Every structure is written in C-alpha cells, then in structure tokens.
Amino acid sequence: MSPPVPALPTPRDVYFFATCVVDMFEPEAGLDAIAVLEHAGLRVTFPEAQTCCGQPAYTTGFPEEALRVARAQLDLFPEPWPIVVPSGSCAGMIHHHWPRLFAHDAELSKRARDIASRVVEFTDFVVGTLGLDLADADDAPVKVALHTSCSARREMDTLRSGRAVLAALPGVELAHHDHESECCGFGGTFSVKHPEISAAMAGDKLDAIAATGCSTFVSADCGCLLNLNSTLAKRGTPLRGRHVASFLRERLRIASVEHGP
Amino acid sequence: MSAVRPVADPLAFKDNARIVVADPVLRRSFRGAMDFLTDKRAAQFPDVAGFNRLRALGESIRQYALANLPQLLGQLEERLAERGVHVHWAENAEDANRLFLEIAQRHDAKLMVKGKSMVSEEIELNHRMAEHGIDCVETDMGEYILQLDHDRPSHIIMPAIHKTKEDVARIFAEHIPGAGYTEDVNELIAIGRRALRDKFATAKIGVSGVNFLVAETGSIVLVENEGNGRLSTTVPDVHIAITGIEKVIAKLEHVAPLFTLLTRSATGQAVTTYLNVISGPRREGEKDGPREQHLILLDNGRTQAYREERFRATLQCIRCGACMNHCPVYARVGGLSYGTTYPGPIGAIISPHLMNLESTRDLPTASSLCGACGEVCPVGIPIPDLLMRLREAARHDEPVAQQRKALKGQGGARRMLEVAAWKGWRLVYANSRIYRLVTWLATRCRRLLPGRQAGWTGTRVALRPAPRSLRERLAQRRPTPIPMDDTSKPAA
Numbered sequence: 001m002s003p004p005v006p007a008l009p010t011p012r013d014v015y016f017f018a019t020c021v022v023d024m025f026e027p028e029a030g031l032d033a034i035a036v037l038e039h040a041g042l043r044v045t046f047p048e049a050q051t052c053c054g055q056p057a058y059t060t061g062f063p064e065e066a067l068r069v070a071r072a073q074l075d076l077f078p079e080p081w082p083i084v085v086p087s088g089s090c091a092g093m094i095h096h097h098w099p100r101l102f103a104h105d106a107e108l109s110k111r112a113r114d115i116a117s118r119v120v121e122f123t124d125f126v127v128g129t130l131g132l133d134l135a136d137a138d139d140a141p142v143k144v145a146l147h148t149s150c151s152a153r154r155e156m157d158t159l160r161s162g163r164a165v166l167a168a169l170p171g172v173e174l175a176h177h178d179h180e181s182e183c184c185g186f187g188g189t190f191s192v193k194h195p196e197i198s199a200a201m202a203g204d205k206l207d208a209i210a211a212t213g214c215s216t217f218v219s220a221d222c223g224c225l226l227n228l229n230s231t232l233a234k235r236g237t238p239l240r241g242r243h244v245a246s247f248l249r250e251r252l253r254i255a256s257v258e259h260g261p
Numbered sequence: 262m263s264a265v266r267p268v269a270d271p272l273a274f275k276d277n278a279r280i281v282v283a284d285p286v287l288r289r290s291f292r293g294a295m296d297f298l299t300d301k302r303a304a305q306f307p308d309v310a311g312f313n314r315l316r317a318l319g320e321s322i323r324q325y326a327l328a329n330l331p332q333l334l335g336q337l338e339e340r341l342a343e344r345g346v347h348v349h350w351a352e353n354a355e356d357a358n359r360l361f362l363e364i365a366q367r368h369d370a371k372l373m374v375k376g377k378s379m380v381s382e383e384i385e386l387n388h389r390m391a392e393h394g395i396d397c398v399e400t401d402m403g404e405y406i407l408q409l410d411h412d413r414p415s416h417i418i419m420p421a422i423h424k425t426k427e428d429v430a431r432i433f434a435e436h437i438p439g440a441g442y443t444e445d446v447n448e449l450i451a452i453g454r455r456a457l458r459d460k461f462a463t464a465k466i467g468v469s470g471v472n473f474l475v476a477e478t479g480s481i482v483l484v485e486n487e488g489n490g491r492l493s494t495t496v497p498d499v500h501i502a503i504t505g506i507e508k509v510i511a512k513l514e515h516v517a518p519l520f521t522l523l524t525r526s527a528t529g530q531a532v533t534t535y536l537n538v539i540s541g542p543r544r545e546g547e548k549d550g551p552r553e554q555h556l557i558l559l560d561n562g563r564t565q566a567y568r569e570e571r572f573r574a575t576l577q578c579i580r581c582g583a584c585m586n587h588c589p590v591y592a593r594v595g596g597l598s599y600g601t602t603y604p605g606p607i608g609a610i611i612s613p614h615l616m617n618l619e620s621t622r623d624l625p626t627a628s629s630l631c632g633a634c635g636e637v638c639p640v641g642i643p644i645p646d647l648l649m650r651l652r653e654a655a656r657h658d659e660p661v662a663q664q665r666k667a668l669k670g671q672g673g674a675r676r677m678l679e680v681a682a683w684k685g686w687r688l689v690y691a692n693s694r695i696y697r698l699v700t701w702l703a704t705r706c707r708r709l710l711p712g713r714q715a716g717w718t719g720t721r722v723a724l725r726p727a728p729r730s731l732r733e734r735l736a737q738r739r740p741t742p743i744p745m746d747d748t749s750k751p752a753a
Contacts, residue, residue, distance in 0.1 A: 018731050024700055025724065027731035031270035049693035057683050059630055061652030065687040072691045166341055183589050187629025192716030194275065194627055198284040198719035199591045230721035258738050
C-alpha cells in the first residue's frame with residue numbers, strides 16, 4: 001500500500017488535515033473520520049491554522065499562489081505523527097507535488113518532503129495501520145458502489161484500501177459499476193471551464209452507478225462527491241454519495257464525535 | 262456524423278465540444294469505438310509489471326534520443342546521404358510544401374500517392390499540392406474515405422473513426438465511379454482498394470510518413486497494416502518521406518521495444534501486418550524500389566518544446582494514440598472538436614508548440630487531469646504535468662520558473678479577472694485568520710450565495726457552505742481547544 005505509512009507500529013497520535021472542501025462544505029465527513037480514528041484509540045490533533053493544500057491554484061496554472069498557501073501549512077505538523085487526510089486528491093497533492101513545489105528552497109523542501117512522507121489517505125490508514133475490527137459492525141445487508149477518485153487511484157494507489165474497507169464490513173455488498181476507473185468529471189476548475197464536458201462525464205458516471213441498483217455509493221474524496229451529489233440533486237433523484245468515513249462510522253455504530261465523550 | 266461539422270480551429274473547441282456532447286448518437290459511437298480499442302490494448306498488456314518494465318525501456322530510449330538530438334540528426338543525415346537518400350530540412354509547413362513542389366515539378370508529376378502521415382496533415386500537403394494542380398491521393402483506407410468526403414482525421418491511428426459504415430457506403434457511392442451502394446464492410450474495402458490500385462500504378466511520386474529514424478544505420482522505419490505504405494514507398498519512381506525531427510532514435514536495436522510498445526498500445530496488435538525498414542533507393546542491379554528517395558525533416562515548432570527542459574518530454578511521443586483512446590474528454594467530444602491536427606491529450610500538449618499557446622489556450626484546460634493518459638502512455642510522458650505547465654505558461658506573460666524563453670503565445674489565456682481571483686484566493690488561504698473569518702461569514706451567509714453559479718449550476722445545484730464549518734463544530738465540541746499552533750504568519 002502506498003504511500004509508505006510511517007514506521008509507527010501503534011501510533012498514539014495523528015494529525016488530521018481536513019481539506020478546505022471538508023471544512024466548508026462537508027464537515028460531517030471530517031467529524032466522522034475523526035470519530036473512527038478516536039474509536040480506534042487515537043488522539044487526533046486538528047491544527048487550527050490549517051486551510052488548504054493549494055491544489056486548486058496549482059492545477060489551474062498558478063503554482064506561485066499554490067506555493068504561498070502550501071507554505072502556510074508547512075509549520076503545522078511539528079510532531080513526527082502521521083497526517084491523515086480524508087481525500088486521495090489532497091493527499092496526492094501533498095505527497096507528490098509539495099516536494100516539487102518547494103524544490104527551489106532546500107530548507108522548505110526538506111520540511112515538505114518530511115510532511116509528504118507522513119501524509120496518508122484515510123482508507124489507507126484504516127486498512128494499513130489501524131487494524132480496526134470491523135467484524136462487529138452492523139451487518140444489515142446493503143449494496144454499495146465505490147467511486148475512487150482519479151488521484152486516489154493513480155497518485156495514491158488507494159483503490160485497494162477503499163475496496164478492502166468495504167470488503168471487511170459484514171453485510172456490505174460492493175456493486176461494481178461500468179467504466180469504474182473513469183473520472184467523474186470534477187477535475188477542480190475543469191468542471192466550470194468546460195461545464196458541458198464535465199456534465200457529460202458526471203452524467204455517465206451516475207448512470208453507471210445507478211444501474212447497479214445500489215442504495216448508496218461511497219467515495220474517499222469530497223470533491224467528486226460535491227460534483228456527483230450536486231448533479232443528483234439537480235436531477236431530483238434520491239440516490240446520494242457519502243464519504244466512506246461517514247459510512248464506516250455508521251456501520252461501526254460509533255457515535256458522532258459531537259455526542260461523544 | 263451529424264450535419265454540423267466541428268470547426269477546424271482550436272479556438273472553436275468549446276463550441277465544437279458543446280455540439281458533440283449533446284448528440285447521443287455520436288456519444289454512443291465514440292464510446293463504443295474507444296471501448297473496443299482500450300479492451301484490445303488491455304489484452305496485450307495483461308500484466309502491469311511487464312508493461313511498466315517495457316515502458317521504462319521505451320521511455321529511456323526516447324529520452325536518450327532527445328538528449329542527443331542534434332548529434333543523432335547529424336549522424337542520420339550522414340548515413341542517409343551514404344545510402345543515396347536526399348535529406349532536406351524544413352523549418353515550417355511552407356518550407357516543407359515548397360520542397361514537395363520542387364521535387365514534383367522536377368519530375369513533372371501530376372499525381373502523388375500518399376501513405377498515412379500525420380505530419381503531411383500538419384503541413385496540409387494535399388491542399389497545397391492541389392493549388393499547383395498536383396493530385397495527392399490518400400491511400401490509407403481511412404484517410405481515403407476522409408479525402409473523398411472533404412473531411413479531416415479525428416484520430417491519429419484511426420482517422421475515420423467518426424464515420425459509420427453507412428457514411429462510407431454513401432461516400433463511396435457518391436465519389437467512386439461505378440461503385441454502387443453497399444453497406445457490406447468487406448465489399449466497401451474491396452471497392453476502395455480497387456480504386457486505389459490504378460493510382461499506385463500511375464503515380465510518379467509516393468509519399469509516406471515515418472515511425473522511427475535510426476541514426477546509426479540511416480534507416481527509415483514505417484509501421485502499417487494495409488500494405489499501402491509499402492506500395493507508396495516502393496512502386497513510384499520517387500519516394501518522399503516526411504516526419505518531425507523528433508522521430509530519430511540512436512540504434513537499430515531500439516526499434517524492437519518501441520515497435521512492440523507502439524502496436525500494442527495503438528491497435529492492440531502484437532505486431533502489425535507490415536514493418537518496413539527502408540534503406541535507400543534502388544541500387545545497381547536491383548529490380549524494384551524507387552529510383553530517388555527524399556527525407557524531409559520538419560521542425561514546425563518542435564524546437565520550442567526541445568529547447569525548454571520542462572516541455573521536452575512532449576517530443577518522446579511515438580504517436581500510438583493510446584492517450585486519446587483512454588481520455589474521458591476525447592471519448593465525449595471526438596477528435597474533430599479539438600480543431601488541430603493532433604487531437605486528445607497529446608494534441609493538447611504538442612499543438613501549443615506547433616501553433617501557438619494563444620490559439621490553443623482552451624486545449625490544456627480540456628482535461629480533468631484524471632491521469633488516464635499518463636497511465637497508458639507507452640513512453641512515460643507525464644501528460645498531466647505537461648498540461649499543468651502549459652496552463653501556467655498560458656496564464657503568465659513572462660517565462661515562469663525553469664522556463665528559459667517565452668513560448669509562442671505565452672500568456673494567451675491570461676485574464677485579469679482570473680489572476681485577481683487567484684490572488685484573492687491566496688490572500689484568504691495563506692492567512693488562517695482571514696480564512697477563518699471568510700469561512701465564518703460564508704457559513705452564516707450561505708443562503709445569500711447566488712443560486713446560479715457560472716459553469717457549475719447548468720447541471721448541478723448551487724454550492725452552499727455547510728451551516729457551520731468543521732473547525733467551528735470541533736471547537737464547540739472542545740470547550741478548551743488544543744493550544745493553537747499559530748505559527749502561520751501570512752506567507753503572502
């Protein structure tokens with residue numbers, strides 16, 4: 001499983017980098033991911049000054065702006081703890097692109113590489129490090145499709161961990177959809193620069209997911225979910241996608257962190 | 262094909278694409294064709310590790326060639342001269358067409374037969390020759406169909422992939438004397454081949470493209486399936502090959518791995534029907550082959566990509582078309598929408614150098630950066646990275662970091678509104694205090710945000726922030742939050 005998870009057999013502490021999309025648009029996904037991590041006995045630190053990995057500007061052709069934003073995150077993870085990110089896309093940005101972004105400066109580059117080496121996508125962390133016992137989870141039968149973001153699949157190689165989480169949950173049937181490896185059409189600013197093409201991709205993706213007869217679908221990326229759920233809402237159909245952390249929390253019957261200890 | 266043909270101009274990309282994605286028949290047809298090609302390729306590379314090893318070899322062969330490009334081109338020219346091949350250098354399309362015309366006029370040729378060559382499309386050879394009364398006939402079946410219908414190739418390997426068999430039946434019945442109307446594919450192919458035979462027999466000049474040029478041996482390597490390439494390069498008295506300067510490789514042994522990567526990636530074939538290794542014109546005592554052979558090496562903007570280290574990988578391409586077959590954007594808009602000779606992901610990264618970045622400015626953004634192209638590229642071109650670098654160059658007037666000189670049309674997509682938006686974004690996101698204030702306001706004013714959001718709400722409901730941000734909800738949960746690690750001075 002990549003990226004290499006830091007050599008901590010049983011980490012006590014982790015950082016949580018929520019991402020800007022989760023912070024502003026999908027806070028439940030962040031709360032649910034934290035609930036799962038805490039349920040596994042971890043102390044989760046949320047550095048309050050965190051904002052964004054810089055990806056939106058980076059992929060649009062404004063790397064200098066991305067660099068300034070990424071720079072503002074570099075000091076937020078001083079302890080050698082894993083940094084759990086509930087997004088393959090933002091984790092990919094930090095893991096692969098931060099070291100390049102800071103390559104011109106030896107000192108910053110060193111810190112970026114250190115952070116990059118500790119970044120781990122949520123499902124990858126759950127499967128590779130947490131070793132959660134999922135057998136006790138709710139076993140009510142449910143058919144679920146999985147949408148793996150392109151960055152999760154191709155940059156972070158976490159397709160298998162996403163599938164592994166679902167496979168380990170009793171009662172969950174994974175519904176494979178047609179052209180599963182294909183992009184949902186989000187692509188950050190691509191979705192608004194080429195709206196008709198993006199919409200055609202989102203439409204095809206949702207038709208394929210709906211054709212499986214699943215009752216819900218999950219993804220580890222809120223960018224894709226914003227795109228797909230906003231399209232579904234406009235269509236007026238009841239199907240919705242959820243962050244895999246929310247689905248996992250519910251199946252594990254873990255209370256939301258807000259009602260927790 | 263729908264009644265409205267996409268406009269042959271990359272500035273029309275968005276309009277072209279809009280029309281095509283709204284046409285369900287075209288969408289189904291493209292999807293079916295791309296699925297067919299991607300399945301065939303997948304069957305040829307059953308094991309990922311094996312593909313990765315072969316790809317690493319192909320990549321290193323191409324990178325080595327580019328790293329030594331001037332020397333290899335010099336060596337190639339020497340070897341070819343020894344073999345009696347005339348080598349010509351063309352800086353642009355005009356130069357190349359002038360060379361064709363001079364050779365044709367010297368031989369008083371009124372007819373040329375041409376094997377498939379995207380570089381000849383790039384210089385619009387057929388049209389330029391027609392202006393001088395020279396008939397340049399396409400002999401690749403797909404290209405021939407398009408030429409009869411005054412259409413353009415929509416794919417670099419399967420040029421007529423946007424045509425149905427009904428289209429071809431109609432085109433042949435209309436343009437080939439005595440053909441009659443049939444939708445039987447084998448019969449159609451036979452009709453086309455019969456019509457072309459006469460052309461091979463009477464043309465004075467044969468034109469071809471090139472897949473690889475081998476510097477150490479002076480060999481011109483041509484990969485094809487229909488035999489028209491062999492006929493075009495051997496039957497007429499004069500053979501003119503044309504290609505880009507980047508096609509050179511160092512050694513003959515480099516052909517084998519590139520050949521297998523090419524055929525398996527392009528059409529899912531283990532080998533093609535023909536592999537032509539051309540080693541000069543007919544010699545004393547030989548009974549066939551052209552009496553005169555020329556190679557035209559075209560630059561046409563390639564040195565711009567070569568000059569800039571950060572764009573050089575663009576030239577590694579061996580023109581297999583796998584990137585377009587796997588591209589979700591190409592599969593939905595089709596090749597003609599791009600309005601360039603080379604469509605799809607490779608087109609989006611090479612066209613800005615061949616044309617300029619201003620007129621091609623919408624092509625690098627026409628990608629969700631999903632990475633499918635980079636994943637299948639048989640020579641490891643980091644296509645998504647190159648797309649991002651072009652996006653950057655299109656939005657900055659001056660050369661950016663690690664760029665030596667401005668590209669043609671550099672800054673061609675720079676719009677002050679977008680620049681200001683990203684400066685504003687940076688101000689907010691690089692300063693956590695401002696960010697928290699903005700998030701606080703956005704969540705409170707979520708109902709006041711516009712219900713119509715340009716580009717987003719055509720097929721989606723408007724984006725609305727949650728009632729409370731994650732950080733607020735976490736803060737509410739912890740009356741005494743973990744001491745804030747506020748070392749993030751505004752970096753801006």
